[in-house]
Amino acid sequence: GAVVSQHPSRVICKSGTSVKIECRSLDFQATTMFWYRQFPKQSLMLMATSNEGSKATYEQGVEKDKFLINHASLTLSTLTVTSAHPEDSSFYICSAKATEYNSPLHFGNGTRLTVT
Amino acid sequence: QKEVEQNSGPLSVPEGAIASLNCTYSDRGSQSFFWYRQYSGKSPELIMFIYSNGDKEDGRFTAQLNKASQYVSLLIRDSQPSDSATYLCAVEPLREKLTFGTGTRLTIIP
Numbered sequence: 001g002a003v004v005s006q007h008p009s010r011v012i013c014k015s016g017t018s019v020k021i022e023c024r025s026l027d028f029q030a031t032t033m034f035w036y037r038q039f040p041k042q043s044l045m046l047m048a049t050s051n052e053g054s055k056a057t058y059e060q061g062v063e064k065d066k067f068l069i070n071h072a073s074l075t076l077s078t079l080t081v082t083s084a085h086p087e088d089s090s091f092y093i094c095s096a097k098a099t100e101y102n103s104p105l106h107f108g109n110g111t112r113l114t115v116t
Numbered sequence: 117q118k119e120v121e122q123n124s125g126p127l128s129v130p131e132g133a134i135a136s137l138n139c140t141y142s143d144r145g146s147q148s149f150f151w152y153r154q155y156s157g158k159s160p161e162l163i164m165f166i167y168s169n170g171d172k173e174d175g176r177f178t179a180q181l182n183k184a185s186q187y188v189s190l191l192i193r194d195s196q197p198s199d200s201a202t203y204l205c206a207v208e209p210l211r212e213k214l215t216f217g218t219g220t221r222l223t224i225i226p
Contacts, residue, residue, distance in 0.1 A: 006159075034213070043218040044160070044204070093159045102148050102167060105206070105214055110159040 002028050004096050006108025013084055014116055021079045021111045023094030029074040030096035034105070035067075038091045050077040084115040120207050122217035131226050135192040139205030139217055142186070148208040149181055151190045153201045154219065160204055164190060195224045 003026040013019050023033055033050040048069050049057045056069035066088075068080040077096075081088055093110040097103045119142045129135040137151075148167055152160035166172045166179040166188065178191040188207075192199055205217040 044216050046213070049213060091157075091159075102208075104148075104150055104162050104165050106162060107152075107159040112157075 002106045004108040012114045025096045028098045033077040033096045036093045120217040125221040137190040141207045143209045150206040152204040
């Protein structure tokens, strides 16, 4: 089955630093990847849609300059949380779907970010 | 506003019984329907997908779709404690991105 690999699984950083999270589709090509954030006991919140070779589309209320997304190839998208603050601490999950219509969305294992 | 609605639960079901999870959606143009399972602290995992009206069975899981009623459900037969999780319904309208419900928390009681 389709596998999405996300790294790191857990990261602790100091306030003001930047953190990069990688998302790779291992056995399929993904022209579109999605980045979600989830706070404890809350539902998934879509942050942005990442399209290969073009700028990401951000959801309302998500700061594009704070959450930098790069989708350089059909198998790799990265999310960089810049100048992280404690309120950015959350569970970040990437997902990807194959190019075929009706393909399901597959999720990475998520990255738990803690900003101290 | 296109919506996907689920009862947040918690839904408690005795071990061995059938768990029934329901989901309604507002966009009649929706084409694809998915059920994901999410354990606490983990990312969602795809359980089932269904595109056509009727039932689709996979092991202990059955997805049911009724487009006229804008209703999709997931049945889990012979429920096990390991089925305890939050179940997310997701709907994909034509040419639009996937929309998730808020999830139903299911607890299987041994």
